[in-house]
Amino acid sequence: MEAILYVSHGSRIAAARYEAARFVERCKAAIDIPIQELCFVELAEPDIVTGVDRCVAQGATRVIVIPLLLLSAGHAKHDIPAALERAKRRHPSLEIACGTPFGVHETMIDIIIDRISEQATPLDDQSMILLIGRGSSDPDTKRDIAAIARRLKEKTNVPHVDICFLAAIRPTLDEGLKQANASTYRHVFVVPYLLFTGVLMKTIERKLEALRVSPQQWHLCSYLGYHPRLITLIQQQLSSLSLAKKGA
Known part of the structure; x- marks a missing residue:
């Protein structure tokens, strides 16, 4: 069974965590994948490894990781891969596919x-x-x-x-x-x-x-926020990662 794990930056500010959670709820309504969870790189719970654990507990055999990050920097290049490696050691049979930050698009x-x-x-x-x-x-x-x-x-x-x-x-x-x-x-x-x-x-x-x-x-101007257009970018990533699986 497939799952999506959304990875937000994280914040000590409750409003920031709430914004991420609301966005993931909108994603759930637009994306037909049974298991969808939110986790954070830092400063909030659950962390990435716990997020993977929650997906597996619901029956996930493949987790698609979607970084809710604007640009590719230290979190995307180092922190997320390191956490996913720890999660993989906990769940050796689990398939994990990781997307990319939204980037220059x-x-x-x-x-x-x-x-x-x-x-x-x-x-x-x-x-x-x-x-x-x-x-x-x-x-x-x-x-x-x-x-x-x-x-x-x-x-x-x-x-x-x-x-x-x-x-x-x-x-x-x-x-x-x-x-x-x-x-x-x-x-x-x-x-x-x-x-x-x-x-x-x-x-x-x-x-x-x-x-x-x-x-x-x-x-x-307002900060970018979790704009509705981002859901389209996530759908495109999911499509690309699904095609990559089929071609493997």
Whole structure:
């Protein structure tokens, strides 16, 4: 029997855990696989090994792991594989197939555009976008955010898209805000490239509050959240992993 194990980043913030759980409930309604469980990389329970245990306890013989992560960095490259290896030792006969983070995908660009379009002010030739990534010491993170920014600029025809990060990489959030504040653009659309609410969103809100007296009009967009479009990406991954099994 097949199961899906969704792996969220995890947070100490109850609202963030609740958002992940609600999203998985929507996935369950859209995906016809009998066993579907949620677990977390860190900061919340159940952990990944426990998530696998729960799938097996319900009769799973094959577990498809879906990382609910935006980009491929340390969690996707190291933490999740290590946890799955531990789970495999506990359940030697279990087949485990692991998907990938959402990554640089056209659907992710569309989600950003959806969040920007929620603002009362539309993008125009006096607008710029500041895309804020979480940040990671993994060099792929900066490369991927830069690729998303380039595609966003192409798709919106906005004059300028800049990037900054909340941790580990430069430019920092402060540097990104300072650069935008010194620009000649009238409207600055600030887009947190984050999947869930929490401390990082509060940090962005606090920094922007100090800029309300600047010449620019600042528009803080919602974080990406567990957007309905993500279910389509998950369905595509499931289809690909199922085809891989058939071709094995």
